[in-house]
Amino acid sequence: MARIVGIDLGTTNSLVAYMDKGVPRVIPGADGRTMVPSVVAMTDHGLLVGDEAKDHLLRNPDRTVYSIKRFMGKGLADVQGELAYFPYTLTEQGGVIRIKLNGKTYSPPQISAMILKELKRRAEAYLEEEITRAVITVPAYFNDSQRQATKDAGLIAGLEVLRIINEPTAASLAYGLQEKTQGTIAVYDFGGGTFDISILKLKQGIFEVLATNGDTHLGGDDIDRRIANLLLDEIRSAHGLDLGPYPDHMQALRLEAERAKIRLSDELKTLLTVELPDGRGRFTRELTRDQLESLVADIIERTLAPCRSALKDAGLAPEQIDEVVLVGGSTRMPLVRRRVQELFGKQPHCHLNPDEVVALGAAVQADILSGGTTDMLLLDVTPLSLGIETMGGVMSCLIPRNTTIPANAKEMFTTYVDGQTGVDIHILQGERELAKDNRSLARFRLKVPPLPAGVPRIEVTFLIDANGILHVTAKDMRTGRQQSIEVKPSYGLSETEVERMIEESFKFAKEDVASRKLIEARLDAGSLLAATEKSLSEGGHLVPDDVRTAVRAALSALASAKEGDDVRTIRTRMAELEQAAKPLSVALMDDSLKRGLEGKKLSDVT
Amino acid sequence: MNQPTPSGGSRNVQMARSMCWHCQSEVAGEYFCERCVKVQPVSKETDYFTCLGLPRRLTIDPAVLEAKYYERSRAFHPDFYLNKTEAEQAISLDNAATLNTAYRTLRDPVQRAEYLLDLEAGSVKTIRTSPPADLFEEILELQDTLDAYRAGDHSSETGRQLRARLEAERGALERRQAEMEDELQRLFVEWDALQDRGEADGQARMERDRLLRRMRELLSNRTYVKNIVNDLVETIG
Incomplete structure (x- = not known):
């Protein structure tokens, strides 16, 4: 049976994981990093996803999409209040939000599919096999439309989505696998854009969800915004300057707010710096952890009501919860940990990386579906x-x-x-x-x-x-x-719309592959040209005239092929050049050998 | 999904028996065909007790119920049917949904009693909620108090007095609800004992009807009282 991977398609970051002999592992990219920022950039040179796209948040803010998860399964009216925060144009068609980029419109599932494709590629490169099936996680409190949109995204990315699984329950699978826990656990999952609470009973390998609750529009993004708004107000009063019309500065400010928030989880105070437009210098401000905490206290407070509702629905009092598990990057904030601890009256668990635990759990569920893990079963609920x-x-x-x-x-x-x-x-x-x-x-x-x-x-x-x-x-x-x-x-x-998007995506996939191959061929040709030029200038005198002439001819043939866009011609000219330059490289090698031996006694050589 | 209907020959077989949808061999209430090991659909006629492998009794040990539920979840859950045929996947999905409903119904004593009444004496949807006869006057008065409290100024002296009365009523009604639930439990024991004796004479039939009638009455009164308590909680917090 073909492998099934587990994917955490997050608001800010996405990950892909697989099961390696009974142990779930997150798949790293070429750079060793496990998280792919959920950012997509439509640049002049093509589509970029992840870290590369993140660089474009500042350079091309109107063509770089982030936090797409917030728009999944939504209409324009649902997000009216936050349109101002997004630098790109949003419209609506058939009840679905559309994003205008480079004159084309995309639905949120199409953008998500681009992220999924990147994860698919990553898994294929790492596992050295084609990946066509996946388990994808969603916030537990996602409604039917949001789940369906996620499934559509998988289809568009060329993935058969074998299961949509809730993020907090996925996390509980990863924890349960490690700890063989029994009893009731509460999973508090506070991510980039969503908040979930799930109460589960673990018994003999059965993970029975008793109740779930949440807010699909509450997360780290809101905290960043609060900081950003504070800075905007202060810049306005100190410099009489409104950053609104400067999308790239707005983005820089948003990112600085996010970084400051992250720093304040370890430090007690930090310095925020924002470059101002039109050479008006920079704005700096110190922010203490105490200030941040009072700034966002109400946001954290908003997570507690769903916790109480979930407990009530589960028929449990806080003290009846045996363990509390923290999931999601936002649970790194000390204030969040304190509030959770106060509510449940016990120290929350967080020894699995809160950024990775959901993807790990998705891999466990994938393994259950493929028949690898047979002793675990998740019984989830409709939120x-x-x-x-x-x-x-x-x-x-x-x-x-x-x-x-x-x-x-x-x-x-x-x-x-x-x-x-x-x-x-x-x-x-x-x-x-x-x-x-x-x-x-x-x-x-x-x-x-x-x-x-x-x-x-x-x-x-x-x-x-x-x-x-x-x-x-x-x-x-x-x-x-x-x-x-x-x-x-x-x-x-609609079904036909999804089908059309799948087709388009395959067409683009072919184009993508073709353009990637061309780029690679040009790069290779460039380095071969440079290397051969160098050999010719260093060892041209070592070979007969006709070899030099043949090499020069092959060099210019490849140089002109490189300007064209036919991959095969480039590769053929490259082979021809290598052939023509063979006597030259042989001569060069002989020469360096000879020179290496000069001045040495025969006895040293043999 | 194509479900073969039993042919004429199988009419002679007991009611509970039917044929495997896949290999047509006889299956007798098991959920997996003995011959081809394919999962069998939980029949529409199967009651929730049978679905969970329990006798039709009202006293149920929650631990036993849970163990049965987990065991059958492992047998039916769609997670374990991904490599199977589409027909088997569809059966697993339906079976798992039925099993979940069965568990949810039997887990709660009130729903369990309602379900049994439905099985034994027809639709419970027709049960009208009614106040316990002895509480009729009291409840009428309570409704007036509630109206007065809602209309009046909560911080006034009258408001505070009304609130105190409502709180006392709420306590009394909650106690009454608990009493009714206790009585229901006693009826469960009586019902089970009657079933265990397995008598079919006239006296047993009368006893059976009496128990069903009393359960129906209790459920109807309890729902009524519960609605009022909810109303009170909403008004006075």
């Missing part, structure tokens, strides 16, 4: 109640939140008017009474045979699979016939 809109705009709940998945609910539908041929069904997710206050997932029209009112009996099955993704089927109870349903997602790409 939000699922229901349908009924008369008067009220939501009628079919599957309550924290129900173990897979879960299903059957509902019988009939007609109210004679001859009625359809029933419109609106599917919702959320905890509020009224339909309009919940998240609209999808709508569909149930086809009904024209009969007197009340006679048709259509049974609709709502099934939430192990990925937390909804499937709807309908059956006419009179005929026993299954009915196919075309569900129109409220905030998602």
Whole structure:
């Protein structure tokens, strides 16, 4: 069975991991780093992902995308409040946000797919095999649209997504594997853009999630913004300068805020420096840990209410939690650790790297799916109640939140008017009474045979699979016939749209590979040209005239091929040059040998 | 998924028996065919007790229930069917969903009782919540107090007095709810004993009907009281 990798597709950083003889490991890149910044840059020289793209945040802010996860499965209205923070143009089409870059528009799954492809490439280079299957993690509190968008991203990247798994539960798998823990654990997962809390019971290899809660729009990003806003205000009052119209300075300021936050997890005070535009010098300011903590106290506070709700839903008091596990980069903040410790009354665990533990857990789940690990099983829950809109705009709940998945609910539908041929069904997710206050997932029209009112009996099955993704089927109870349903997602790409994106992505993949090969061939040709020129000037006198002439001819042939964009011509000319220059390199080698022997006695040589 | 219907010949076989969807050999309530080892769908007729491998009894040891649930989760969970055929994957998904519903229902004593009533005496959805007869007057009065408190000034002397009364009522009703739950537990024991005796005479039938009626009444009253308690909690915090 082909290998399955585990991927943590994060707001700020992404990682890929695999199972190596029962031990999960994160796959490093060529530079040895395990984290790929979740940043994509469309430069004049092509697409860049990760560390290279991060450099472009400052150079090409309007063409460099970061924190794309915040937009997954969302419409434009959902992110209205934070548009000002993003330097690129956002629009909406078919309920899905689109990002305008270089005159083209991209959906968030397409951007995420670029990151996934980079991880795929990384894994393929490291494992020396093709990777086509993956487990991808999402925040536990992600709704159906956000999960579906993540799955779409995988498809577009050429990955079969065998399982969408929740980040805190993935982390618990990594911990559980290491520690063979039993009892109840709370996983507090505070990442770059999202917050999750999951309460689990671990017993004999079963990881049963009792309750989960969270906020998919709360993370380290918000803390950075708070610092950035403070700096912006201060720059405005000290210099009468608004950095708003300077996207590159805004980015620099955001990155400086992030770095300062990170430094303040180890240090008690730090110095922030921001270059001002138009040669107006620089702005510096000292920030102490105490100041940072009072600046962001309310953000940390916002994570505690979901913790209390999750405990309540699990039917547990804080003291009944045996262990607390910290996940996500934001849990490095001392204030976060203190608050968590106060809430649960015990020292939280954090000995696995909080940046890597989710990817490691995804690798464990991948191993379970491929049949490698057989003694562990994760029983996760759906984070939000699922229901349908009924008369008067009220939501009628079919599957309550924290129900173990897979879960299903059957509902019988009939007609109210004679001859009625359809029933419109609106599917919702959320905890509020009224339909309009919940998240609209999808709508569909149930086809009904024209009969007197009340006679048709259509049974609709709502099934939430192990990925937390909804499937709807309908059956006419009179005929026993299954009915196919075309569900129109409220905030998602249609199937045909995803297919088109997959095709495009493959087309681009071919173009990408072709351009990479050309770049490599040109580089190789360049170094061969330089090396041969050097040999010719050093050893030209050692070979006959006709060799020199042949080498010169081959040199200029390769030089002109290098200007063209045909990889094969370049490679052929390179081979021809090497052939022509062979006598020259032989002569050079003989010469250096001879010179090395000069002045030595025969006895020293033999 | 194509599910062969039993042919005429199998009619003679006991009701619980059916055929393996894959190799058509006989399976007798097991979840895996003895011959081809394929997973079998949990039948629609299978009740939640059977689904979890338990007798139809109301007193259930939570530890036993959990152990059964974990054991069957290991047998059915889709995680273990990734290398199997699409038909087997679909069965595993349906079975796991049914198993989860069964566990959720039986884990909670009230839901368990409602489910048993549904099995034994028809839909519980038709049960109307009603106040316990002896509390009728008291509850009417309580509703008035609630209305007065909601309309009035909470910080006034009257407001404080009303609040104190509501708090006392809340305590009393919570105790009443707990009593009803205790009685339900006693009925569970009686019901199980009756089942264990396995008598089918007229007296046993009368006893059975009495127990079901009382359970239905208790559930109806308990839901009513619980709703009022929730209302109170929401109003006075």
